Amino acid sequence: MRAKKSSDLISPAGLIKLMTHALMGAALGLTxxxxxxxxxxxxxxLLDHSGSHAAIVVALTLVTTFAIGATLTGAVFILVEDKQS
Incomplete structure (x- = not known):
């Protein structure tokens, strides 16, 4: 019987991988x-007539959405990779 090993997601390397995915998502959202x-x-x-901070709000909303999505996807990738090895 194999010994249970801890998930790679909780380790410092896993957190760095998650941060990398979040930063990639933020860059993609900003682009x-x-x-x-x-x-x-x-x-x-529409943004020109909406007010002074409308473009910033739209950009930050998209950046946050993409970053959260990329982080969750990265977590799934790390967990699947951890199961295969």
């Missing part, structure tokens, strides 16, 4: 939001 604002005139016009 997506800037591209959306600059390439779509309807969105740019």
């Amino acid at each position: 997506f939001s800037v591209t959306l604002i600059l390439s779509n005139p309807a969105v740019a016009s």
